[in-house]
Amino acid sequence: MTTDxxxxxxxxxxxYGEALLQDEQVCLREVEPEDLAQLAAWWNDPQWAVLQQRIAKPRPSQRIMDMLAAWSENKPNSGDAGFSIFERNQGNLIGHATLAxxxxxxxxxxxxxxxxxxxVDRGYGTRAVRLMTGYGFNEMGLNRIGLKVAAFNTRALRSYEKAGFSLEGREREVYFHQGKFHDQLSLSLLARDYFATVRP
Incomplete structure (x- = not known):
């Protein structure tokens, strides 16, 4: 990517366009109707929902599909972007990412x-995070990208830190799972920090 x-x-x-939404292993693509059922199944899986949602409460698949489709409309000048994540070599759908x-x-x-x-645990998450942050700063003109993650989700936290995010703070006892309260962490990445470390 040029820095001129x-x-x-x-x-x-x-x-620039060729590298904008893909690297050697992962690519970001528009969300197609055929992606939505699999994405909704992953969303509703309690084993993974407990890492991302305040309450593990499966919802009707169609409602989840409608929600994800709305997040991924990618209307011009909306300030939002949503993509399906694919593994490049085999072309398999592996996830979803949004900037809102x-x-x-x-x-x-x-x-x-x-x-x-x-x-999970194959390096795809960190790659997708890097692609999305690069897209946000290089194409959307963002100044800041923030996120929140459960403190017990150490796998995700490592991925975000590898992608350049810094810890901003801790929100105490935000999550309630297994009869106990758990903290949530706030992280962010600023455009100036991203551009100071990105390779030309």
Missing amino acids: SQWHQAGQAQS GGALPHRAAEFAIMLGGEH
Whole structure:
């Protein structure tokens, strides 16, 4: 990806576009109707819902599908972006990621990601986080990307930290699972920190 302030030929723009939504192993694509049933099944799986949701309460699949479709409409100038995550070599759907609320004047979006359980611990999550943050800063013009994660979700926390996110604070006793309260962590990544570390 070029760091020049402007392009001087079409090839520079095309190289940027080619790398914008994919790396060697993962690509971000539009959410198609055929993706939604699998995404809803992952959302409703209590083993993984407990890591991301305030309460593990499966909902009708159609409502989850409608919600994910709405998050992924990608209307121009909306300040939101949502994509299906695919593994490049085999072309398998592996998850979903969103940036929400990044409109002017604040340009501060909230990030969320979900991977199917069978695709966890393979490095895909960190790659997808990096692609989404790069998209947010390079294409959407965001200044800040924030997220919240349960303190006990140490796997996700490591992935976010590898992608450059910094801990901002701890919200005490936000989650209630197994009869006990659990903390939530707030993390963020700023555009200036992203561009200070991204490779040209």
